[in-house]
Amino acid sequence: MNEATIQVQKLTKRFGDFTAVNNISFEVSTGEVFGFLGANGAGKTTAIRMLCGLSKPTSGWGRVAGFDITREPEMIKKNIGYMSQKFSLYDDLKVWENIRLFAGIYGVPHHTIATKTDEMLQRLGFASEKNSLVKSLPMGWKQKLAFSVAIFHKPKIVFLDEPTGGVDPLTRRQFWELIYEAATQGITVFVTTHYMDEAEYCNRVSIMVDGRIDAIGTPKQLKQQFESESIDEVFRKLARRATRKEV
Amino acid sequence: MKIKVSHLTKAYGTTDALQDISFQVPDGQIFGIIGPDGAGKTTLFRILATLLLPNSGTATIAGFDTIKDYKKIRNIIGYMPGRFSLYQDLSVIENLELFATAYHSNIRENYHLIKDIYQQIEPFNDRMAGKLSGGMKQKLALCCALIHKPEVLFLDEPTTGVDAVSRKEFWEMLRKLKDQGITILVSTPYMDEASLCDCIALIQNGTFLHIDTPGKIIDSFPKRLYAIEGDQRTQNLQQLRNNPYIDSVYLYGDRMHLTFKEDPDPHLPEVVLVTPSVEDCFIWLMKKDSYE
Numbered sequence: 001m002n003e004a005t006i007q008v009q010k011l012t013k014r015f016g017d018f019t020a021v022n023n024i025s026f027e028v029s030t031g032e033v034f035g036f037l038g039a040n041g042a043g044k045t046t047a048i049r050m051l052c053g054l055s056k057p058t059s060g061w062g063r064v065a066g067f068d069i070t071r072e073p074e075m076i077k078k079n080i081g082y083m084s085q086k087f088s089l090y091d092d093l094k095v096w097e098n099i100r101l102f103a104g105i106y107g108v109p110h111h112t113i114a115t116k117t118d119e120m121l122q123r124l125g126f127a128s129e130k131n132s133l134v135k136s137l138p139m140g141w142k143q144k145l146a147f148s149v150a151i152f153h154k155p156k157i158v159f160l161d162e163p164t165g166g167v168d169p170l171t172r173r174q175f176w177e178l179i180y181e182a183a184t185q186g187i188t189v190f191v192t193t194h195y196m197d198e199a200e201y202c203n204r205v206s207i208m209v210d211g212r213i214d215a216i217g218t219p220k221q222l223k224q225q226f227e228s229e230s231i232d233e234v235f236r237k238l239a240r241r242a243t244r245k246e247v
Numbered sequence: 248m249k250i251k252v253s254h255l256t257k258a259y260g261t262t263d264a265l266q267d268i269s270f271q272v273p274d275g276q277i278f279g280i281i282g283p284d285g286a287g288k289t290t291l292f293r294i295l296a297t298l299l300l301p302n303s304g305t306a307t308i309a310g311f312d313t314i315k316d317y318k319k320i321r322n323i324i325g326y327m328p329g330r331f332s333l334y335q336d337l338s339v340i341e342n343l344e345l346f347a348t349a350y351h352s353n354i355r356e357n358y359h360l361i362k363d364i365y366q367q368i369e370p371f372n373d374r375m376a377g378k379l380s381g382g383m384k385q386k387l388a389l390c391c392a393l394i395h396k397p398e399v400l401f402l403d404e405p406t407t408g409v410d411a412v413s414r415k416e417f418w419e420m421l422r423k424l425k426d427q428g429i430t431i432l433v434s435t436p437y438m439d440e441a442s443l444c445d446c447i448a449l450i451q452n453g454t455f456l457h458i459d460t461p462g463k464i465i466d467s468f469p470k471r472l473y474a475i476e477g478d479q480r481t482q483n484l485q486q487l488r489n490n491p492y493i494d495s496v497y498l499y500g501d502r503m504h505l506t507f508k509e510d511p512d513p514h515l516p517e518v519v520l521v522t523p524s525v526e527d528c529f530i531w532l533m534k535k536d537s538y539e
Contacts, residue, residue, distance in 0.1 A: 039410040040382055139285045165408060166284035166436045168451065169526045170533055173497045177484065195437070196411050200500035219501055230500075232411060239412040 004063075005030050005157050005188040006051065011060035013046050020046040022211035023060065028204075030156070033179060033189045035199045037231075038208030039239045044192055047208070048159060051190070053077050065156040078107060081150035081187075084161035088146030091135035095126065098134055099149055106153035120148055140171030147178055157188040164195065176201050196232035207235060210244040249274045249399060249430040250295070255304035257290050264290040266453045268304070272432060272446070277425050279444030280434040281525070287453040288434040289329055292403045295432070296326045309398055322350065325392035329404040329434075331384050335377025339368055339387055342376050343394060350395030360427065361390045364420055382413050389420070400424065402433040406440065418443045441525040449529050456532040461525060468523040468531060470506040474499065475518050490515075497530065 006028040013021040021043045028034045038044045049055040051064050053073030062069040065079035089098045096117055103113045121127045124144060134142060143163065151158050160179075164172045176198070183189050183203075191202065199205050199219060206216040215222055215238055219231050226234045250272040257265040265287045272278040280288050293299035295306055297317035306313045308320045333342045343365075347353050358365075364386050371379065376387060385405060392400060402421075406414045418440065421431060433444070441447050442461045449456040449464070457464055475487075487496045487505065492512035496505040504527060511518055523531075 039412055040408075041380055139283060162408070168283035168286075168529070168533065169438060170497075170530050171283070173499075173530075176498055194408065194410055194414075197439075197500040201498060235411050236415070239410070 003030050004028060005032075005066075006034075006062070006064050006190070008051070008062040009060055011047070011050060011062050012058050013043075013050060013055065014058045019211050021050070021057075024208075024211075024213045025060075026206060026213060026216055028157075028188055028190065030188055031183050031186045033183050033191065033201065033203045035202035035205035036190060036192045036208070037199055037205055037235060038192075039242060041244065042208040042239075042242070043211040044208055045161075048161065048190075048192070051076075052080060052082065052159060079156050081106075081153065081155040081158035082161075083146050083150040083158070083163055085163060085165040086161075089134045089142065089149065092133065094131050094133055095121070095137070095145065096130045098145075099152060102149050103152055106155075108153050116152070120152065124148060139166075140168060140174070143167055143171060143175055144178060147175065147182075151182055151187055155187065157190060158182065160189065160191040162192055162194060164193065164198065172198070196230065196235055199231040199235070205231065207238050209238050209242050214238050214241070248272065249276075250278070250306070250308055250432060252295070252306045253304055255291070255294060255306060256302045257287075257294065257299070258302055263453050265294075265301070268453075268455060270448055270455065270458055272430060275425060275428050275430055276445040277421060277431045277433065277443070279441055279447040280432065280450055281436075281438060281441050281447050281529075282434075282450035283436055286450045288450060289403055290453075291450075292326070292328075292401050292432070292434065296324060296401055297321060322395075323398045324401060325395070325397035325399070326401045327388050327392040327403065327405055329407065331388060333376045333384070333388055333391060336375055338373050338375055339379070340372040342387060343390055346391040347394045352395045354394065357394055357396045360393050360396055360424070363423065364393075365390050381408065385409065385417070393424070397429065399430045399432065402431065404434050404436065406435055406437060414440070438524065438526040438529060447525070449525075449532060451529075451533055451536065454536075456529070456536060464525060464528050465523055468528050470494070470531075472521055472523045472527060473505050473507070473511060473518040474502045474521040475505060475515065476502045495534070499527075 004027040009025050011021060011024050024047065036044060050057050050069055053069055053076035056070055064076050067075040069076060099117045100113060121130055126141065126145065129137065164175055179189050193199065202219065204218050206213045222231065222234050226237050228234045228237065248271045253269045255265055255268040268291065280291065282288060294301050295308065295313060297313050297320050300314065309323055311319045313320060337345065343354060368383050368386050371383065379387065406417055425431060444461065446460050447464065448458040484496065487493055490512060492507050494506045494508045496503055
């Protein structure tokens, strides 16, 4: 872990007189698993949209995967992967068709897609499902496949927005093993979750309250700093500070 | 028994959504249906709420049969579906009035039931329901499900996608409703919510893996469970999986949980005995189920 894949300085986003993201600064290193936590309405989604080049900051500065989030949003989109529970794969396409589609969108050279697809399915143990429709796959397989598709084009960073919502506990753990594997290969993992035990799997976590980042550090540091037994407890202590009315 | 379900089965085409489900819920209990997406939770709720017919089996709510007496059941239950299903283009207060009126009641009559929850959304009375935040929608939906003072409340994944603090508050509200004598059937994918129920059923692939009190489910974990703290987790995990003493090992928050085939490996002095959680039990039951 050395050079930063995400660098953010005093990033702010206002909608009218409402400050959704308030002056946040942080860095995430290459190959780090970074947990981005916060209560509903704390500003996580707005912050992630700016990091992915989908929304321009009101003020402040940021670089993601080596590109400026204000001036080079299109370059950022090419160099990141994204997956959420709500949007991952197309149910009505076959497994290989989904891979083909996303690989094409992300500019993976055509002549390499077929071989890489076979390699990936082999590694996941899904080779026999290549021609199955995604909707026929068990939930757990779908999630693992969706993650592998999100990093198929070898992005510098992958954003995972509640990737394990509604997934059974065994699959959730296998999913985290895939995350670690990706991180070992140098992919930075930026993840949000409502499962507080998953926060403990991260190298570092940040906790957003009312648009600010009120805590950042390794799970161990945060537990010490807030004299808590678990990240769940840290989270509750911090989230209770929120004064912003949920509107 | 407030809810009695026996041998309920439901298939969609060739997919078995529910297979031979039986359970009972005594009056005034909180009964949790716990399991992942696609396990059959919503199908079960829709059958009990008289919105879907089972292929076979029977269910009664307060003694009424879900097929024969469906009209009677609809008067005595409150149902909060997993998907927000209020009228998005009606305001908060209009939604609430509509539901109260549909049940021949009014807001004043049962105000005490919803007071604690409603007070949090009352400042937004004139806002369209579609424009509320997730947490607010959830509170409004609960008010609408309660406004006719149901005997039984069906809550299908009320806390999915909700942050840890709001989830805790939601469960505190459920406790208070239970104290008012309402029987509650609630589903959730979050295993840490299991301990807040009087009794739970763990559901996977349309079948109940186990039904019992959270305490007894934990007691039924068949092996001694150990934990090991690990820093370089992935490397350790591979090593441990190849260890001949070890039966199973998986990530668990900031540590790993493991069971041994017989005695613990004497070369792993750092392992400590821990109490299993409902998640550990679920994992164990899932694995057992797939071997059988």
